[in-house]
Amino acid sequence: MARSKEQKREFIANLRAGVELMKESGVKPPSNLLESFSPNNALMILFQRPSATQCAGFHAWREAGRAVRKGAKGIAILVPLGTRVDDNGEESMNFSWRYVFDVADTDPLTANSPKLARELASA
Numbered sequence: 261m262a263r264s265k266e267q268k269r270e271f272i273a274n275l276r277a278g279v280e281l282m283k284e285s286g287v288k289p290p291s292n293l294l295e296s297f298s299p300n301n302a303l304m305i306l307f308q309r310p311s312a313t314q315c316a317g318f319h320a321w322r323e324a325g326r327a328v329r330k331g332a333k334g335i336a337i338l339v340p341l342g343t344r345v346d347d348n349g350e351e352s353m354n355f356s357w358r359y360v361f362d363v364a365d366t367d368p369l370t371a372n373s374p375k376l377a378r379e380l381a382s383a
Contacts, residue, residue, distance in 0.1 A: 278307040287303065301337040301338065311364070312362040315362050317361070318361065321361060327366060327369050328365055329365055334359025338355040339357075341356050
């Protein structure tokens with residue numbers, strides 16, 4: 261289901277407020293998330309899914325021999341795309357939203373896995 265622009269703005273505002281509140285409260289992300297993600301992204305993961313333990317993108321899970329379950333909800337993080345220079349010559353970092361999935365949202369690829377998932381894993 262696609263989100264409206266207003267729903268996206270509200271989601272981003274809530275996410276920012278939640279991460280800031282976690283920072284102010286002294287919440288520290290677990291080291292297993294900090295090994296793969298920046299502190300801000302680790303906090304974003306915890307804010308959206310407090311039970312998350314091990315997160316990776318769809319393709320990373322596939323390469324690890326796991327398939328993301330159909331219908332699993334992704335966890336939004338920000339990925340830097342590089343810098344850009346505006347008309348005033350000021351440089352700013354450009355980010356894009358990406359989604360990761362917790363290990364709890366995955367299943368191991370087996371002989372009983374759907375054909376496409378098995379083929380992608382063996383490629």
